Amino acid sequence: MNQNNVEVDSMLWLRELRHRMLTILLGVVVVLGALGLTYSGWRVLIGKGDLLALPFYSLAYGVVLALFLIRRIPDTWRAWGFLGVLYGFACLSFQLGWLASGGRVFLLAFIVSATVLVGPWMGFVAAGLSLLTYGALGVAFNRGWLILRPLASPVLVPPIVTEGLGFSLAIGITMIGLWGFGQALLTAARAAHETAQAQALLDERARQLDALNQLLVERSAHLEVTNRALEEQMRQASGQVQLSAVLRGEQDLSTLAQRVIQFLCQYLSVPVGAFYVWQGEYLEYAGGYAYVPGESRPRRFRLGEGLVGQVGLDQHLLVVSQLPPDYLSIASGLGGAPSCQVLLWPFLYNGTLLGVAELGALSPFTSEQRRFLEGVAESIAVALHTAQTRARVDALLNQARQQAEEMRAQEEELRAMNEELQAQADVLRDQPQPRAYA
Numbered sequence: 001m002n003q004n005n006v007e008v009d010s011m012l013w014l015r016e017l018r019h020r021m022l023t024i025l026l027g028v029v030v031v032l033g034a035l036g037l038t039y040s041g042w043r044v045l046i047g048k049g050d051l052l053a054l055p056f057y058s059l060a061y062g063v064v065l066a067l068f069l070i071r072r073i074p075d076t077w078r079a080w081g082f083l084g085v086l087y088g089f090a091c092l093s094f095q096l097g098w099l100a101s102g103g104r105v106f107l108l109a110f111i112v113s114a115t116v117l118v119g120p121w122m123g124f125v126a127a128g129l130s131l132l133t134y135g136a137l138g139v140a141f142n143r144g145w146l147i148l149r150p151l152a153s154p155v156l157v158p159p160i161v162t163e164g165l166g167f168s169l170a171i172g173i174t175m176i177g178l179w180g181f182g183q184a185l186l187t188a189a190r191a192a193h194e195t196a197q198a199q200a201l202l203d204e205r206a207r208q209l210d211a212l213n214q215l216l217v218e219r220s221a222h223l224e225v226t227n228r229a230l231e232e233q234m235r236q237a238s239g240q241v242q243l244s245a246v247l248r249g250e251q252d253l254s255t256l257a258q259r260v261i262q263f264l265c266q267y268l269s270v271p272v273g274a275f276y277v278w279q280g281e282y283l284e285y286a287g288g289y290a291y292v293p294g295e296s297r298p299r300r301f302r303l304g305e306g307l308v309g310q311v312g313l314d315q316h317l318l319v320v321s322q323l324p325p326d327y328l329s330i331a332s333g334l335g336g337a338p339s340c341q342v343l344l345w346p347f348l349y350n351g352t353l354l355g356v357a358e359l360g361a362l363s364p365f366t367s368e369q370r371r372f373l374e375g376v377a378e379s380i381a382v383a384l385h386t387a388q389t390r391a392r393v394d395a396l397l398n399q400a401r402q403q404a405e406e407m408r409a410q411e412e413e414l415r416a417m418n419e420e421l422q423a424q425a426d427v428l429r430d431q432p433q434p435r436a437y438a
Contacts, residue, residue, distance in 0.1 A: 020073050022117055026068040033061045040094040054421045056092055079117040083126070086110040091133065107134065206389065234370055236375055239267050243376050253277055256387045258287030260380055261357060265289040268369050271330045272360040275382070276301065276308055278353050283312050286355070290330070310346040314358050317373075318344045319365065328360050341365060345373050347381040354384040 018064035040057050063085055067078045107130040115123025170412050209239045245258070246263045254277075261275040272290045276283040282300040285293050301309035311318050320342045328342065347355045357380075359365075 015075070018079075018117055022075055022078055022082070025113070025117075026064060029064050029082075030061075030068050033057075033064055037061050051234070058089070060088060076118075079113075082108060082117070086113060087129075087133075090130075161372055162399065231371070232371075236367075236372055239372055240379065242267065242374055243379060247379060250390065251387060253384070253387045253391055254286050256383060257355065260383075261287045262289050264357060264373075266358065268359070268372065270359045270361050272328065274358045275355060276312075276358070277355045280310070283308055283356055291360075307342070308356050308358060312353050313348050315346050315348055315351075315353060317346075317370075320344075330360060330362065343370075343373075345377065347377055347384055349381040349385040354381050354388065388405055 027363075035059050040054055063081060067073065067081050083244065086106055087110050090110055093106055111123055111126045111130055114126035243260075243263060246259050251259070257275040257277055262275045264270065265273040266289075270289075272288075273304060274288040274291050275286050277286040278284075279300075285299040298306070301312070303309050307318065321340070324340060325341070340362050342358075343359045343361070343365050345357045345359075346353060347357070365406040
């Protein structure tokens with residue numbers, strides 16, 4: 001909150017104070033006015049009152065009563081209305097008793113009320129107006145322009161100079177008191193300013209602290225998310241490094257499949273798994289973890305046959321939940337339990353199917369486990385492709401070696417046959433030729 005807002009709050013506080021003082025003052029005047037109006041009416045009835053003053057008293061009381069009861073009237077208008085009634089009472093009192101004490105009392109009340117209800121500047125204006133009014137009435141009396149009412153007592157009409165000095169002194173004392181009151185109000189307003197400013201500063205600091213706390217919470221949450229992501233990346237990287245060690249070296253397809261499914265089940269904390277390798281026409285069982293195919297568990301699947309064959313055909317991840325109790329039982333020496341979820345994952349190399357892994361778990365697979373499978377699927381597919389290529393190369397080498405051996409055997413046979421034919425030819429050449437007779 002800036003200084004302008006603080007001043008606005010202080011002005012609202014002073015306005016509320018003046019509103020309460022005006023309401024209290026009007027309420028007191030309504031009560032006292034009712035008593036005075038009753039008394040004036042009684043004096044008129046007994047013939048001792050002023051018949052001309054009673055209507056003014058009634059009109060003034062009606063105005064004050066309306067100002068007190070009608071709260072929708074703005075406080076500024078209520079204050080000016082009340083000051084007008086006070087000034088009218090002062091003038092009427094002067095007319096009734098010239099410079100009698102009643103007029104001076106009302107003028108002093110007029111000054112005080114103007115200062116309190118409107119402000120110090122209005123107090124000075126009211127003081128000047130009171131002095132002008134008092135002086136004008138005194139001059140009018142001395143000149144004979146003002147005809148006194150019979151209520152004026154000779155004792156209460158001293159010379160104008162004495163009354164003027166006394167009234168001026170009373171106004172001066174009143175203004176000094178009002179000046180002190182204004183200073184007190186100013187001090188109170190300044191204190192309210194400072195209090196509001198301090199409260200605003202505290203509120204601003206509290207908001208800043210809340211913002212810092214919120215920022216700290218957000219940073220902590222972001223740091224926690226980052227730490228979890230880094231931990232997951234480290235676990236993923238560690239798992240991939242461990243898998244690389246499993247895939248390293250020259251291994252036949254069956255050994256590789258067995259080691260891969262064993263590693264996946266142990267690393268992912270999955271209790272059972274099976275690995276199927278594509279053999280041209282079938283997905284053949286090549287390795288398992290806590291699983292052995294039986295009579296009710298086939299060892300191979302065609303494409304589209306069973307869930308294994310369907311995953312091989314679709315070449316997409318498949319997660320099966322809400323399995324029947326007899327679908328897959330995870331057993332140990334102490335007992336057994338049905339699996340909760342089965343995950344089947346195909347391994348592809350350049351769009352070519354190489355194998356399918358099937359994992360069974362007692363609880364649903366997590367997103368981290370799936371992300372790990374996504375991260376290592378390509379490495380496993382490359383290893384499978386390498387093993388299959390190596391197997392084909394070995395098969396071709398064996399075939400070529402076998403053909404070479406067969407060719408060497410045939411060559412030996414041909415050499416032996418040639419040697420035998422050569423020997424037969426030598427024998428025939430050495431035999432004597434028969435003579436011809438003429």
